[in-house]
Amino acid sequence: MFARISDRSTEFPGIFGESLIQNDLSRRVSLNEFSYKKGTEIFGEKEPADYVYQVVSGAVRSYKLLSDGRRQIGAFHLTNDIFGLEIGSDHRFTAEAIIDTTVRLMKRRSLELVAESDVTVARNLLSMTTSNLRHAEDHMLLLGRKTSLERVAAFLIEMDRRSTAAGVLALPMCRRDIADYLGLTLETVSRALSRLHDLDILGFIGNTQRQIVLLDRKKLASFDLQN
Template structure:
């Protein structure tokens, strides 16, 4: 994965970056996960919290009809699956080869009881998580397919006019995040390329030519 890609932070991921006090104060171990490897499953006991050292993670749930709904993508520096309940609400998998700091939940709970600053930080993180969930509901419920894909590309914060960036997630990941089919995502990306808002050197590489065009297409 390129450095540019590893540092392309989505809105969903950026909102989880506020737990620096927790991650720096709680000892943990470094674990490496291969691309596609499960980190934890939905409904399993929430024994650990996680912070990404390098790589990308997707969090998701499988719906009753068997479809997958990707909740978000998490990047370098992000904390994820810091549950307030006793079980994980989502599953988590490595999108690419990923190194993670794994922290015991019991140590985090002890720190929260003894450090008011950490408790405030976790409360703010909870508010941000709720705000992110509302943003995702708006993205899925109110926007057209073209607006959803354009919004997603804006979230990646790829610098316009630079080199093409290899994004780690495949089109099925993007489709499951946006509530679309893979075919629709591919069709919209081709449309965006025809408008010269982006270039697609390959299925996993994107060059952003104009954030202004993307913003207009996203309805912003």
């Protein structure tokens, strides 16, 4: 379930892909898999960033908290996504497993050593950081200037784009997670989804509220203004 291949999945073969895992380079890095139960923390904000992670299966949320508990989720990490890569010494987000999740992890130091000699890996580090930057820049526009309906539409379109399962969009995260990603409350997210349902733009499947069918991608896209 929730099988997905991120749009970033094939962009960085030099880091977690075949070139490190299956060929000679694999001996240069320590590479492990680790599993986290639903809701558990993978790393905390401001902890030393000694490892870089890749989602093998499951889903992860990265977030920041204000001292009074307000939360802003910066990104969701789905199958094959790489996360926790920092240039500074510490993590700048807390990462938690949204559902039971298996990650592959490697020592950051090892990665840096490889990057020293392997130009491809070094370029991929920059490329990944840029990819994260682009996402954050687009998300600033969403958070600063879009309406609730536009945010939810944009979210569905993003998840649809990152999803491989052609038919149904199976969301691993709850309404509160979506809300904290979009800068809304869970009730507002729910109302927006209901409204899109009423407009025959999406449908809910069978016995779960986490499975969504996009009935009219064109109409949906019309709610997500171009920038």
